Amino acid sequence: MTPRDLLPIAGFAAAAALLPLFVTAGTWLNFMIFTLIICLAAQGWNILGGFGGQYSFGHAAFFGTAAYGTAILQLRYGVNPYPAFAAGIAAAAAVGWIIGVLAFRSGLRGSYFALVTLAFAEVFRVLANSAEVTGGAAGLLIKLDVRPENFQFESRANFYWIALALVTGALVLTRWLERSRLGAQLVAVRENESAARALGVDALSVKLSAITLSGAVTGAAGGLYAQYFLYLDANIAYGTWISVEALLAPIIGGAGTVFGPVLGGIILHSLAEFTKTLVGRIPGVDLVIFGALLILVVRFPPRDIPGLLKRWRR
Numbered sequence: 001m002t003p004r005d006l007l008p009i010a011g012f013a014a015a016a017a018l019l020p021l022f023v024t025a026g027t028w029l030n031f032m033i034f035t036l037i038i039c040l041a042a043q044g045w046n047i048l049g050g051f052g053g054q055y056s057f058g059h060a061a062f063f064g065t066a067a068y069g070t071a072i073l074q075l076r077y078g079v080n081p082y083p084a085f086a087a088g089i090a091a092a093a094a095v096g097w098i099i100g101v102l103a104f105r106s107g108l109r110g111s112y113f114a115l116v117t118l119a120f121a122e123v124f125r126v127l128a129n130s131a132e133v134t135g136g137a138a139g140l141l142i143k144l145d146v147r148p149e150n151f152q153f154e155s156r157a158n159f160y161w162i163a164l165a166l167v168t169g170a171l172v173l174t175r176w177l178e179r180s181r182l183g184a185q186l187v188a189v190r191e192n193e194s195a196a197r198a199l200g201v202d203a204l205s206v207k208l209s210a211i212t213l214s215g216a217v218t219g220a221a222g223g224l225y226a227q228y229f230l231y232l233d234a235n236i237a238y239g240t241w242i243s244v245e246a247l248l249a250p251i252i253g254g255a256g257t258v259f260g261p262v263l264g265g266i267i268l269h270s271l272a273e274f275t276k277t278l279v280g281r282i283p284g285v286d287l288v289i290f291g292a293l294l295i296l297v298v299r300f301p302p303r304d305i306p307g308l309l310k311r312w313r314r
Contacts, residue, residue, distance in 0.1 A: 005175055008259070013168040020157035029156040033228060035269045036163035037221050041242060042249035042261035043170040044218030049247065050255035051183060052210040053190030054109070058117030059218050059246045061099065061124050064237030066092040066219030067226040071140045072133060081151035081227060088223040089216050096215025100208045109193070118243070125238035139233030142226065151227050159228055166224065167262065170217050174258045177213075186210055187256075218246060252293055268293070 020029060041063055049055045069088030073079040079087070103116050128134040135141075146152045153159055177183040185206045188196040193203050222242075226232055245268065250256075253264025271289050 005179060006172065009168060009171045009175060012171070012259070012262075013164065016164050017161060020160050024157075026156060029160055031269065031273060033156065033160050033163050035265055036160070036167050037225050037228070038245050038249060038269065039262045039265035040163070040167050040170055040224065041218045041221035041246040042253075042265050043167070043174060044214045044216070044221065045246040046250040046255060046257075046261045047174065047177065047217060048210050048214035050250050050257070050260065051177060051190065052186045052207060054207060054210070055114050055247070056117040056214075056243075057114045057247065058119070058121035058243055059214075060121040060238045060240065060243040061117065062092040062096055062215040062218040063222035063225070063242045063246070064121070064124055064128065064234075065095045065222065067222035067232055067237045068128060068134055068140070070223040070226045071142055071232055074142060075140060076133065080149075085151065085223045085227060088226075089219045092219025092222065093212050093216035096211040096213075097208060099215075100211035104204055104207050104211075121238055121240075121243060125234045128238055129234035134234065135232075137233065139231060139236070142230040144230060152230075163224060163228075166220055170220070171258055171262070173213070173217070178258060182206065182209060190256075248293070 019032065023029065023032070041059065044062065045056060045059050066088035069091040070081070070084045073084035073087055074081055099117065099120055103113055108116055129137055144152070146154055148158075177186070185196065185201045186209075188199070188201055189203050189206055197203050222237065226237075245265075249264030249268055250261040251264065252267060253262065254260030268289075271293070275289050
C-alpha cells in the first residue's frame, strides 16, 4: 500500500470533518453520527462478505457483544469507558473467531453459514434478554456524566469526529486488505475455494482472519452506539435491524470495494429520512425502502448502485 492509495480516504475524511462547522443542528448531527455508526458496521460486514464471499446474516452478534461489553464493564466493574470500549472490540473479535472455528471447521458455507450466524445472533439476543448481568428485558442505562475523560461530550460534533475517525480507520484497514497478500488470498477463496486450496492457500486460516477482523470492526460500531445513546437492550444490541443494515449497505454501495459500505450507508439512511419526511414517521417505511433497493440491485446486474449508474449512463 502506497501513500497514493490513501489519498481518496484522506480526501473523504477531510471533507467530512468540515461538515459540523456548517451543520450545527442537533437533528442533523445525530443523523450523521448514526449514519457513520452504520457505515462502520457495514465495513465490518464487507471484510467478510464482500472480500471473502462469506455472507453473514448475524453481524448483530459482534455489534451487540461489543455494545454490552462496553456498558457492562462500566456499570458493573467501574472500568473507564475508553478501555471498556477497547475490551468490547476485543470481545467482538473473539466471538468472530469462535463462530468462525465452529462454522468453517465444519465446512459450512453459503446459505448454511449465513443461517448459522443468524442463529448465533438470535441465541445471544435471547440470553441477553434474560441474563441479570445485561439487565434482562429492562436493558442497561449508562450513567450520564458529560466529561471528555468519561467518553461523553457536551457537543455532538466531538462524537461525530470520533465516529469519523473510526470509519476512516476502517477504510484504511480495508484498503490495506485490498492491497495485501491476505486480501488476495481472501478473494481467491471467495472466487473458488477448491482452486485456492490447490494453489496452497490455507483457506481456514484466511477465513478465520477475515471473520476476526470483521467482528472487531463491527464491534467498534456497537461500542460506539452504546457510548453515544447510553442505553441498550437485547433487541437493540442483538436485533436483526443491525444485521440487515450491515448487509444491505455494502451490497447496495458495492460489496468488495473500499468505499462501497460508506456509500451504501449514506444512501440507505438518506432515503429513509427523506421518505419519513414525505409520508410521516410510519413504522417500517424505512424497511420498505431498503427492500425495494435490494430488489433493484439484485434484479439488474451489476448488483450495486454505482454499477447501475454506469450501465444507465452508457
